[in-house]
Amino acid sequence: MTPRIVRLPWNGQFWHGRMEDGLPTFGFRDAPAGLVTRRQLRAAGLCPGGRGYVAQLKWRGGRRWAALYLLEAAVPSPGSTTPQLVALWKANRALRTCRDCGRVFDFRLPTSNGRRCWDCDQDPDEFPAPVSAGVSRMERVA
Structure with missing residues (x-):
């Protein structure tokens, strides 16, 4: 699919990407600021806080993908009991x-x-x- 301009549902801005499976989809290193992967959240000591992912990142022809979460909605990770x-x-x-x-x-x-x-x-x-x-x-x- 050809890249398009999509409207981001969480802030109303427009960004270079496309819609797939009802989610904004971005290419490798093309996601807007404020969206992070679960691994990046964990490295910062945060977790999604029960919220689902809001966008996805796809690369290598769509064979590889990662869920993207809102950084502002993340909460501190409680750690292991x-x-x-x-x-x-x-x-x-x-x-x-x-x-x-x-x-x-x-x-x-x-x-x-x-x-x-x-x-x-x-x-x-x-x-x-x-x-x-x-x-x-x-x-x-x-």
């Missing part, structure tokens, strides 16, 4: 705990092996038994 932080801590600890031996690691264990540590994941049938010091290589092969 203590129970939320405790639940997050428990969830992260569960991702770092071996399901077999119960050891806790400093990194997340892979899901490909059922969240088991390296020691518990080793199948004794996959590796040969340790060789005693007095046996030569030729005796092991035979």
